[in-house]
Amino acid sequence: xxxxxxxxxxxxxxxxxxxxxxxxxxxxxxxxxxxxxxxxxxxxxxxxxxxxxxxxxxxxxxxxxxxxxxxxxxxxxxxxxxxxxxxxxxxxxxxxxxxxxxxxxxxxxxxxxxxxxxxxxxxxxxxxxxxxxxxxxxxxxxxxxxxxxxxxxxxxxxxxxxxxxxxxxxxxxxxxxxxxxxxxxxxxxxxxxxxxxxxxxxxxxxxxxxxxxxxxxxxxxxxxxxxxxxxxxxxxxxxxxxxxxxxxxxxxxxxxxxxxxxxxxxxxxxxxxxxxxxxxxxxxxxxxxxxxxxxxxxxxxxxxxxxxxxxxxxxxxxxxxxxxxxxxxxxxxxxxxxxxxxxxxxxxxxxxxxxxxxxxxxxxxxxxxxxxxxxxxxxxxxxxxxxxxxxxxxxxxxxxxxxxxxxxxxxxxxxxxxxxxxxxxxxxxxxxxxxxxxxxxxxxxxxxxxxxxxxxxxxxxxxxxxxxxxxxxxxxxxxxxxxxxxxxxxxxxxxxxxxxxxxxxxxxxxxxxxxxxxxxxxxxxxxxxxxxxxxxxxxxxxxxxxxxxxxxxxxxxxxxxxxxxxxxxxxxxxxxxxxxxxxxxxxxxxxxxxxxxxxxxxxxxxxxxxxxxxxxxxxx
Numbered sequence: 119x120x121x122x123x124x125x126x127x128x129x130x131x132x133x134x135x136x137x138x139x140x141x142x143x144x145x146x147x148x149x150x151x152x153x154x155x156x157x158x159x160x161x162x163x164x165x166x167x168x169x170x171x172x173x174x175x176x177x178x179x180x181x182x183x184x185x186x187x188x189x190x191x192x193x194x195x196x197x198x199x200x201x202x203x204x205x206x207x208x209x210x211x212x213x214x215x216x217x218x219x220x221x222x223x224x225x226x227x228x229x230x231x232x233x234x235x236x237x238x239x240x241x242x243x244x245x246x247x248x249x250x251x252x253x254x255x256x257x258x259x260x261x262x263x264x265x266x267x268x269x270x271x272x273x274x275x276x277x278x279x280x281x282x283x284x285x286x287x288x289x290x291x292x293x294x295x296x297x298x299x300x301x302x303x304x305x306x307x308x309x310x311x312x313x314x315x316x317x318x319x320x321x322x323x324x325x326x327x328x329x330x331x332x333x334x335x336x337x338x339x340x341x342x343x344x345x346x347x348x349x350x351x352x353x354x355x356x357x358x359x360x361x362x363x364x365x366x367x368x369x370x371x372x373x374x375x376x377x378x379x380x381x382x383x384x385x386x387x388x389x390x391x392x393x394x395x396x397x398x399x400x401x402x403x404x405x406x407x408x409x410x411x412x413x414x415x416x417x418x419x420x421x422x423x424x425x426x427x428x429x430x431x432x433x434x435x436x437x438x439x440x441x442x443x444x445x446x447x448x449x450x451x452x453x454x455x456x457x458x459x460x461x462x463x464x465x466x467x468x469x470x471x472x473x474x475x476x477x478x479x480x481x482x483x484x485x486x487x488x489x490x491x492x493x494x495x496x497x498x499x500x501x502x503x504x505x506x507x508x509x510x511x512x513x514x515x516x517x518x519x520x521x522x523x524x525x526x527x528x529x530x531x532x533x534x535x536x537x538x539x540x541x542x543x544x545x546x547x548x549x550x551x552x553x554x555x556x557x558x559x560x561x562x563x564x565x566x567x568x569x570x571x572x573x574x575x576x577x578x579x580x581x582x583x584x585x586x587x588x589x590x591x592x593x594x595x596x597x598x599x600x601x602x603x604x605x606x607x608x609x610x611x612x613x614x615x616x617x618x619x620x621x622x623x624x625x626x627x628x629x630x631x632x633x634x635x636x637x638x639x640x641x642x643x644x645x646x647x648x649x650x651x652x653x654x655x656x657x658x659x660x661x662x663x664x665x666x667x668x669x670x671x672x673x674x675x676x677x678x679x680x681x682x683x684x685x686x687x688x689x690x691x692x693x694x695x696x697x698x699x700x701x702x703x704x705x706x707x708x709x710x711x712x713x714x715x716x717x718x719x720x721x722x723x724x725x726x727x728x729x730x731x732x733x734x735x736x737x738x
């Protein structure tokens with residue numbers, strides 16, 4: 119960083135000072151000197167590479183090699199407080215301030231940032247004029263990582279590369295702004311370390327601050343920009359290969375230099391593939407001679423995944439391939455013949471009235487897989503047709519009047535989502551052409567690729583199904599309320615598909631409360647990854663917790679006059695309220711029963727949905 123910043127052909131900074139492993143007082147003195155006695159036109163840059171620490175109150179600190187904790191709590195006098203840095207920034211007369219933080223939890227630094235008059239900074243608005251820019255290697259909850267084979271950390275490596283080669287100059291004007299530099303570094307980091315998310319916080323047009331120059335007539339830079347433009351997932355099309363070969367000759371580039379440029383551009387994707395290969399090898403070795411992975415193996419694999427800086431969606435296809443336990447591949451009779459029918463095995467449990475598991479068994483179900491692209495799939499389980507008694511008996515604990523009268527319902531065979539729709543599935547479909555309404559790319563309050571999507575309204579869930587239908591030419595929809603209860607029960611008549619009570623080992627709900635003679639348990643206060651609790655006899659997961667799920671029906675206060683053919687109960691005069699089924703992380707245990715009903719007309723952090731396909735249910 120020092121070398122490129124003081125280089126007169128790149129950064130052209132008048133001066134720069136490097137502090138290696140300083141103590142807190144030395145760091146604070148240097149930061150004070152940076153901001154004090156400056157002029158308005160001065161460009162000031164503070165770069166920190168080390169460890170970031172967030173204390174129990176959420177305040178951010180830059181650590182030193184002497185930073186310590188006492189009883190698990192940070193000793194604040196042993197680290198440099200972000201609040202102090204904020205204050206010193208506000209004392210400076212400079213109107214161009216840049217901070218680059220290459221450390222863990224660096225996204226927490228902008229918290230509490232204030233202006234010179236004491237007002238808070240709205241980092242989402244560009245208010246005009248010179249200002250500040252903060253670049254961070256990760257979000258406030260993420261780690262920042264080094265990289266095998268790189269002298270620098272992942273983030274700093276690409277900051278330096280972007281300035282030194284000039285390739286970060288995206289608009290070709292000969293200047294590299296902080297926004298351009300961040301954009302280049304982030305794109306490269308996300309290729310090689312997908313679990314890291316560099317962030318950019320500009321204030322008062324801080325994004326227009328220029329940090330470096332780039333050469334305009336350099337043939338190597340011209341070639342590199344074309345390589346960056348043409349590469350896709352580490353490869354070139356045959357046409358792109360011909361174009362690049364022609365450009366080599368036109369620019370008179372020696373073959374070894376052109377090849378080296380291509381290798382540098384390909385390196386992030388090659389590194390990503392190497393990590394996936396290492397993870398797959400580890401999983402293969404762990405699965406040797408086993409049919410399932412134990413709790414310790416799963417913990418170690420997740421730690422190894424974090425070490426490799428891979429996301430859940432990166433390793434999910436590997437797990438699907440190695441752990442799918444596919445036993446047959448035949449075209450289904452009642453689905454599109456292009457879909458392949460597979461089988462999977464799963465564990466089910468039965469508990470007694472105290473919540474103790476008294477029986478464990480292995481189930482098997484058929485499923486179809488919809489490839490959504492980008493390595494994301496959607497599995498639907500085949501639900502056999504049959505008859506069942508819908509609603510709860512009058513003696514069931516927690517029963518309300520809207521759960522009756524009980525009545526016989528006939529259900530035709532259909533397909534239902536194995537899990538609630540996840541955030542990775544939503545993120546793909548939300549980019550597809552809209553049918554009626556726009557969809558937010560990341561609506562959920564609790565982030566995680568394999569967590570259920572939430573904070574989606576009934577209309578948004580219906581739009582998701584409509585886009586699936588438009589893209590796949592199969593009739594995706596929300597399940598009817600009758601289909602949902604039938605699928606949840608899985609042939610049982612007890613309050614829950616695993617028995618007379620519920621525990622937090624079996625579902626994600628508010629474990630501070632009990633049902634019947636069951637025990638208290640954990641209250642997680644957020645969603646969890648789908649599929650981590652036992653399935654029911656049909657092979658469906660998370661039917662009793664995690665998120666409540668939209669159904670196609672309008673709300674009715676009882677089953678008086680309800681359809682008996684499994685179709686959705688709809689009215690011409692829509693009252694605006696739609697059915698919700700299933701419990702959630704927020705729910706009392708009694709509200710997680712198979713028969714429990716609720717209704718809403720807004721999006722909430724405890725509401726998601728799962729899709730259905732086929733059958734004879736009328737949903738419109």
